[in-house]
């Protein structure tokens with residue numbers, strides 16, 4: 001029996017020697033005819049019709065586009081779908097294969113594909129396009145393993161990977177048409193990324209072929225030398241091969257075993273690799289003869305092994321039972337090395353037909369061998385193997401449908417993203433840009449203020465997706481935000497943020513506490529420095545605090561009432577016989593606008609220098625600065641105790657955000673006039689929203705950056721001069 005994949009041009013070992021001939025133009029009509037015949041051999045007429053309509057659609061989308069070879073572009077998706085038809089993939093996958101480049105190359109929106117060909121097909125095309133996009137990222141060679149994982153994780157459907165692999169196969173087959181430097185890059189990528197994925201999926205024949213093609217383009221000279229050497233050696237080997245073949249074909253039936261025996265040619269790339277890795281000469285590598293024996297079932301495999309060991313002496317330590325213990329990708333066979341005629345080593349692989357199918361076509365064997373009698377055994381094995389592949393945690397048994405398992409999260413707990421330099425980082429699923437920043441470096445995490453994801457400014461809390469390119473924008477000074485703790489996922493980020501906040505909060509709060517207490521004491525006619533250590537000691541002991549520092553920190557955090565502490569200290573001091581109280585005017589805490597943990601500007605009224613302000617200390621919030629007329633502070637009169645006298649520091653040099661509302665006439669170009677006036681006034685626009693009103697007037701809400709009230713007034717004056725502007729107000733909501 002000929003393995004069906006041999007017909008597909010892969011399994012037959014001899015077919016792997018690829019002639020270096022010139023490209024001949026494709027004959028589309030011919031290819032299409034062949035493709036159609038394959039389809040009708042296993043698909044229903046309505047499915048075939050749908051696939052044909054996808055071809056027509058794809059052809060129109062790619063019209064006027066050409067391959068490097070000069071062939072019309074549609075020849076490529078057609079070849080990709082054709083390979084998948086060899087694997088008997090379903091109609092959805094074939095439809096998607098024909099359309100796999102229309103999103104990236106012809107800008108056809110996903111929605112349109114979904115409307116015409118269904119959501120499943122659109123998802124497959126989208127999956128392939130996403131992989132195409134990350135392919136264009138440069139990545140470090142050492143990261144190949146992570147890149148492969150990222151790719152598998154992004155696919156989410158095994159069929160996406162099969163389309164991608166088939167895509168890569170055709171690109172490799174037509175690689176001769178692209179410029180040499182690009183050829184080498186693609187070949188290297190194929191060897192590092194795609195061939196191992198094919199191997200992992202058990203697509204052995206495809207794996208070998210990708211390797212051979214990549215080798216040929218990466219090391220063209222060595223490839224040619226080896227190719228010639230193998231051809232020359234084949235003649236000399238023929239005699240030995242025939243002799244062994246004859247012995248096997250005679251002995252096995254004698255023992256009642258029906259078997260298919262075939263000689264195995266070595267692949268050029270594997271010869272090359274063995275020569276390099278084991279430092280062997282060409283003849284040493286080639287002097288090993290390989291045979292494959294295929295029998296009907298598992299017990300017969302062991303029977304055949306017995307017969308072969310009786311025929312030629314086995315080499316001790318060379319027997320491997322991959323039937324009892326299959327390889328990770330599902331591969332099963334018995335391997336043994338025998339001493340053949342003339343003392344030459346003979347490697348044999350013994351396997352059943354079902355094992356052979358899986359060995360050659362891995363995950364694709366599910367589609368390929370659907371109708372065969374061995375289906376049960378095969379399906380069970382494929383299933384089991386897929387399960388090990390996807391590392392499903394809940395081994396639920398055989399009742400699960402195969403296709404449900406085709407859609408899988410290959411790496412459910414991880415997300416793979418790029419740094420701007422192409423390094424791949426592995427983060428826990430659900431991680432945000434903040435997690436990423438801390439993963440790069442603790443210092444980057446502490447100083448991060450914004451991020452770009454795939455070259456677009458995004459909020460720091462954005463959840464990262466596989467393949468994202470993440471760039472962190474940092475400030476000069478560290479400033480982690482307590483709200484980050486509510487969404488970071490990685491334990492590293494969490495621990496570092498906590499650590500920073502704790503240290504910083506203590507320092508800042510203590511400083512603030514000192515200022516607050518100083519102010520309160522001053523109001524009572526005592527200076528902080530006037531208090532002796534003895535007064536402090538008594539107070540600390542009396543209130544059960546750990547130390548003076550702890551008391552000051554507590555005040556800064558709003559945990560202790562400043563006025564009460566101040567009065568108590570003053571009373572203690574008088575007990576000690578201190579000088580009587582002088583009446584002094586209260587002095588203000590100075591605000592310079594640097595937001596911190598201990599002192600913040602209120603988000604409701606957004607005070608700017610020049611505004612009359614008031615500070616309010618609240619437990620757990622530290623000191624919050626509001627404008628005098630802020631509505632949020634007037635509501636609760638009983639908080640007056642917590643009011644703190646504050647004032648703006650002199651010479652503040654930084655920007656503050658402020659909201660203004662502008663009502664203008666609805667006229668063309670008015671927004672441009674306003675924004676250029678704001679820019680001319682030396683302010684940046686942080687945000688603008690437009691209240692849609694179809695009538696005569698429009699309301700625009702701006703968030704601007706200004707240095708002070710005077711600056712704002714100047715800008716507003718400028719804006720009023722614009723004729724269309726009806727009203728400008730500063731908003732404090």
Ligand code: MN
Nearest residue numbers: 076100101167
């Ligand atoms: Mn393609």
